[in-house]
Amino acid sequence: MENKHTDEEEREKIEIGLLLEGIYRYYGFDFRNYAYSSLRRRIWHRVYSEKLQTISGLQEKALHDRACLDRLLSDLSISVTEMFRDPGMFLKFREEIVPVLRNYPYIRIWHAGCSTGEEVYSMAILLQEEGLYDRTRIYATDMNQASLEKAKAGVYPLEKMKQYTQNYIEAGGKQSFSSYYTAKYNSVIFDPSLKKNMIFAEHNLVTDRSFNEFQVILCRNVLIYFNKELQDRVHKLFYESLSPNGFLALGSKESIHFTSYADCYQVISDRENLYMKFT
Numbered sequence: 001m002e003n004k005h006t007d008e009e010e011r012e013k014i015e016i017g018l019l020l021e022g023i024y025r026y027y028g029f030d031f032r033n034y035a036y037s038s039l040r041r042r043i044w045h046r047v048y049s050e051k052l053q054t055i056s057g058l059q060e061k062a063l064h065d066r067a068c069l070d071r072l073l074s075d076l077s078i079s080v081t082e083m084f085r086d087p088g089m090f091l092k093f094r095e096e097i098v099p100v101l102r103n104y105p106y107i108r109i110w111h112a113g114c115s116t117g118e119e120v121y122s123m124a125i126l127l128q129e130e131g132l133y134d135r136t137r138i139y140a141t142d143m144n145q146a147s148l149e150k151a152k153a154g155v156y157p158l159e160k161m162k163q164y165t166q167n168y169i170e171a172g173g174k175q176s177f178s179s180y181y182t183a184k185y186n187s188v189i190f191d192p193s194l195k196k197n198m199i200f201a202e203h204n205l206v207t208d209r210s211f212n213e214f215q216v217i218l219c220r221n222v223l224i225y226f227n228k229e230l231q232d233r234v235h236k237l238f239y240e241s242l243s244p245n246g247f248l249a250l251g252s253k254e255s256i257h258f259t260s261y262a263d264c265y266q267v268i269s270d271r272e273n274l275y276m277k278f279t
């Protein structure tokens with residue numbers, strides 16, 4: 001009985017490995033070092049949604065049918081996000097990081113894995129309130145083109161505004177949150193002036209290189225989906241892309257501790273996962 005179980009697990013591992021290898025070699029999307037258990041769950045979800053029986057069946061379909069591949073990609077790139085997510089992080093950013101940023105004539109910020117952009121608009125609002133936005137350029141990247149299109153539009157569901165307003169207040173917001181958007185039917189559009197210093201671009205953390213030097217990098221709720229080896233590789237990319245004394249912000253379940261780069265950063269807040277690169 002036990003052997004049968006192990007055999008099935010072994011076969012499943014082989015099938016997942018072949019599926020990911022095929023997608024990488026044919027399309028260039030590299031999920032080979034994503035965390036296994038979440039990957040496995042999402043692949044099976046796609047197998048059933050496509051009314052298939054096996055992961056090998058999904059491999060055949062994904063390699064021959066681009067639309068199926070796109071559905072799988074959207075399953076694998078979890079896009080959940082919100083404005084002022086983890087308000088305590090934004091509050092700490094205002095209190096501890098903004099005073100340092102005031103010393104720079106020009107500020108470059110990279111949101112890596114920005115999804116549909118809510119985090120980016122939150123940062124633009126915060127910087128505008130602190131009088132820093134005019135000298136900041138925000139680079140917002142993601143591997144998911146469909147998410148980036150939504151981010152560029154800056155249109156979000158009206159029903160979310162109640163929670164976002166609460167987050168904004170807890171994050172130390174200084175105005176009325178509704179002054180930043182206009183409601184139309186069931187959506188809101190954020191003030192286009194917030195976009196003036198944002199640059200959205202496709203960038204894959206696994207396969208693409210650094211493209212600038214930044215005073216701040218935010219990569220929140222992305223590394224959690226990567227295995228240890230890939231996390232270390234991406235930390236190398238961030239370390240090389242940060243200016244001396246640059247800041248790194250990770251997600252609430254992510255930490256620099258236990259990575260190969262732990263000693264390269266000073267902790268600004270362990271609770272909010274904010275770090276500063278040593279010179």
Ligand SMILES: C[S@@+](CC[C@H](N)C(=O)[O-])C[C@H]1O[C@@H](n2cnc3c(N)ncnc32)[C@H](O)[C@@H]1O
Nearest residue numbers: 077078080081113115143144204205206220221
């Ligand atoms: C859960 S969202 C996080 C969004 C936002 N940073 C936040 O914390 O609310 C994860 C994002 O990471 C992106 N992502 C996953 N793997 C990536 C990769 N290899 N390169 C770039 N972005 C990636 C996904 O497309 C998705 O938009």
